[in-house]
Amino acid sequence: MNLDQFKNLSNKNVLVTGGAGFIGSNLCEILLKLNSKVTCLDNFATGPRQNINPFLNNENFTLIEGDIRDLQTCHKASAGQDYILHQAALGSVPRSINDPITSNDVNVGGFLNMLVAARDAGVKRFIYAASSSTYGDSEALPKVEDKIGKPLSPYAITKYVNELYAEIFHTTYGLDTIGLRYFNVFGRRQDPSGAYAAVIPLFVKQFMAHESPIINGDGSYSRDFTYIDNVVQMNLLAITTTNDAALNQVYNTAVGDRTTLVQLTDMLKKYLSVYDEKIKEVEIVHGPNRKGDIPHSLASVEKAERLLNYSPTHVIDDGIKEAVEWYWENLK
Secondary structure (H helix, E strand, O other): OOHHHHHHHOOOEEEEEOOOOHHHHHHHHHHHHOOOEEEEEEOOOOOOHHHOHHHOOOOOEEEEEOOOOOHHHHHHHHOOOOEEEEOOOOOOHHHHHHOHHHHHHHHHHHHHHHHHHHHHHOOOEEEEEEEHHHHOOOOOOOEOOOOOOOOOOHHHHHHHHHHHHHHHHHHHHOOOEEEEEEOOEEOOOOOOOOOOOOHHHHHHHHHHOOOOOEEEOOOOOEEOOEEHHHHHHHHHHHHHOOOHHHOOEEEEEOOOOOEEHHHHHHHHHHHHOOOOHHHHHOOOEEEOOOOOOOOEOOEOOHHHHHHHOOOOOOOHHHHHHHHHHHHHHHHO
């Protein structure tokens, strides 16, 4: 990714909510490299403090410890900002099934607070993390932005409501927004621990411990696994685009390719066994399909290519190789 095209972000004030999280901390890092003045708002519910430790002594970095469910905190964080990258949310379909109330409070109530704060602060543009879960029970492949189905989980409902609120805040209050429907993002700093760890870091951790990962179902389910660098690029393009037609839209944030869970485990074994040959012998265990999961996910990225000049830099093989290297250095 050529950072020169984003040099106009130098000295711009950018708020990253959920800035200590997996995606948020990567955004903070790249924005600081671009000499932006970065404010991170996080309550550290899911993002560990260690993700932002390298930034704390940077004069362009400000940490606000707080919760987006508190409107006053949102106003404080949004004051004086040029742009907001809203990443704060409670992810995970299973988490939302186990506790729909908290997921709704954070993902809908907190989102609305941030929209109100952005509106009141006169923010130029509000970029937010949407989700591929919005496609719900639609079986059409590839997924195209204007064709969605019915949500299959409380989490999916919250992310769809985000899109509806963003549209209303543009038409009613004139706030420019862009939603990025993330497809199974993975990469450095993604947490392998906890009950709701994403599949790639979880499997990496288990392989490194010579434990058998559990694939839900027969392993034929497929996903458009998307490396973190592609997601960072989409956020930067969304902030900086000068194409008016690109505003107040939602975009698939993906690669445009799909990988089955069986293929994924083979790929992880391949790159992890470079460091530890015993990983080749670790067996895979199959369990039942998970509630709320869709069988297949594949994005069309044509709209992002056309309106935002998006060009993915990493296919899954490139991303897995880099992610495995990072995990091997940081999880040992």
